[in-house]
Amino acid sequence: MLTVAIIIGIVGIGALGVAGRRRQTELSTWTVGKRDLPRWTSWFLQAGESLTTFSFLGLAGIAFGGGVAALFAVAYLTINCIVQYFVVPRQRQLGANRGYLTMADFFQDRFNSKALGKTVAVVGAVFLIPYLQLQITGLGLIVQLATGSESARGYSMAVASVLVVVFVIWAGIRGLAKVAVFKDFAMLAALVIVLAGVVAGIGGIPDIFAKVMDTAPSYLTISRPGFDATFWVTSVIVTSIGAGLNTFPHLWPPVLAAKSGAVLRDNVKWLAVYQFLLLIPITAGIAATLVLDPKTKGNFVLLGIAQHTLPEPLIAVIAIGGAAAAMVPAGAIAMGISSLVSNNLLSVKNPKLRFRINHVVVAIAVGLALAFGLAKSDIGALLLLTYGGLTQLAPAVAIAIGRKVRIGAVPVNLGIIVGTLTVAVITFGNIPTGGIDSGLIALAPNLAVLAVAELIRRRRNPQAVAGGAAGVGQSSPEQQPVHTAVGIEA
């Protein structure tokens, strides 16, 4: 019965994305609409990254092992709001004036380099696949934990994946926005229910923390093994840099689609309120240390404590909220991957053919992630590359949002490649870093290579440097649309 209720909920989420929307027929309107999304539509799209399966499964698990160190997620997501307040209006302005559809368009145009656009498209598309798999696997895990059924896990993953492909292909960013509204309310309901269950089943919040203070006070400090001050500072800094400068390709369409920079600023200056919600899974995770087996796996903590304290119908509400938290980011990530491939990697001039290819890529990306998830392939290590790898784009973003781009494309490209490879070597080579985030370490060789290569470029071609970095980023006035230059039809 519980499985049926959850599957109906998942189908309902998919139907919501398609309902009342005409099928999109152009890549540009599919990706960024008419660049006129009003405040509240932008709000729910921008909030997408605050509430994901990580909020459901990951955060409570970290709190279960690391106590209040799990607050690092609250810290970086809040800092992200501050940095984005200054960054995203500029990115939207450039996007509107120059006709960008993707993050790679931004790089290609600002550095006047197709090669850099392709590098960014490859890096973005490859590193987003594990992130997509995480969402789909997380959804399956939520259903499995809620129902106790292994087969329900597989069915729910397959049904949700098909629905994501359908509503994303059909309605594009507007369909995604509609489901995002539902997702935020469902997550709010689910988290409040979890909190109520914790209070009803274990005790009042002050009582819970008083017991933790008596039994294991280290949960109340940032000092548990693997979750010390070094972990906190480096994780917060590197993730704030990466997320704040908007280096995740799937987060660009909401920015580019917004009606104005003022809309984005208005939203970002309030979006930090979402972080209050994250205090609930953190509290639940710490409370779980009082009732769950210490050997409980991190991902099982939130639903474990929910099952410990709540009746079945409320578990279904939590599971549907969790499913929505997986499906919206999954849709956004699939859009991010497909638009990078069809718009930046492949040189298809026919707009209709390009749009069809885009649809095929959506299906392939979701299908790949589903296949990895069903096979229980451990591509989790790649997820570390997602954060660390994409953060290697941050120096280039910081350079490119300036009024004038004075650094060449080749140095930036080399820096990205070296930084990404460094993250890969540290991750796959299991090189000990003393708790320092590999993405932060990799920024050092990234910047060093960028600086040396730029120095060589300036020595070789001083005239071009004096004239604006060989025309970089200023090949035509900023106000003049250059849709064709970045391969886009208006």
Added chain:
Amino acid sequence: MSTTLASPKRLTIASIPIVGMVITPFLPFVSTPTLWLGLPSAIVWMALMIVATIVALQIIEHTYLREGGAELDRLEAEQSALACAATTSGATTTNETEAH
């Protein structure tokens, strides 16, 4: 007075909650187990930092609008409206052509 969004003054205001969050593990009331109002001091501190972030961004937005940002927003809105109108008129023309 600056119409540059990321002016030194506004960046300084923005940096206050950022520093407050980054240094959290080193604060004396976080490095020793402490409860405030029945909650871990780290949670209360982080809640205060969220509030500080919202307040800081409101102040920054207010100063930006007061120092010329409102006019820039108005110009941007006009430009967007013109671009939208151009797109709509272009689409209408295309449809009419197709109809013929």
